[in-house]
Amino acid sequence: MRISQKLFFITLIFSLFAVPQFANAHEHKKAKGKVSIENVWARATFALAKTGAVYLRIDNASQSDITLLSVRVDSSVAAEAQLHETVMEDEMMQMRELESGIKIPAGTNLEFQPGGKHIMLMGLKEPLRASDTFVLTLVFENNKIMRVSVEIKDAR
DSSP states (O other), X not given: OOHHHHHHHHHHHHHHHHHHHHHHHHHHHHXXXXXXXXXXXXXXXXXXXXXXXXXXXXXXXXXXXXXXXXXXXXXXXXXXXXXXXXXXXXXXEEEEEOTTOEEEOTTEEEEEOTTSSEEEEEEESSOOOTTOEEEEEEEEGGGEEEEEEEEEEOOO
């Protein structure tokens, strides 16, 4: 047998035995799951704005329900950050704070988007300028904390 044929057979045999084991390891990791934060952005504001909004997606690929209790932002960005939702009440759209947090069932995701759930930044220190970034801290039950970078976009 030539060297190239031997190499081919060795590769073939390795792939028959190694690939299924790798696939099982991947499935185990996927089954165990994790929580991830994606598509994090804030809408640019006008010069005198005192409030802003942040949008994102939380994927709960874990096997346990989680609760997002609160959000924080550095005081150089805003005085306060709050979880909010937009609802229709008495034929008017209104925003209300979600003081008890938001539960995210296992295997689901939660989308924060314009006209729905969102994060309100109250008492902006400066306008949110397109292409700038800042850090947002998400606080989950059991003192689990995730920090994410927020990209500011011109959403006109």
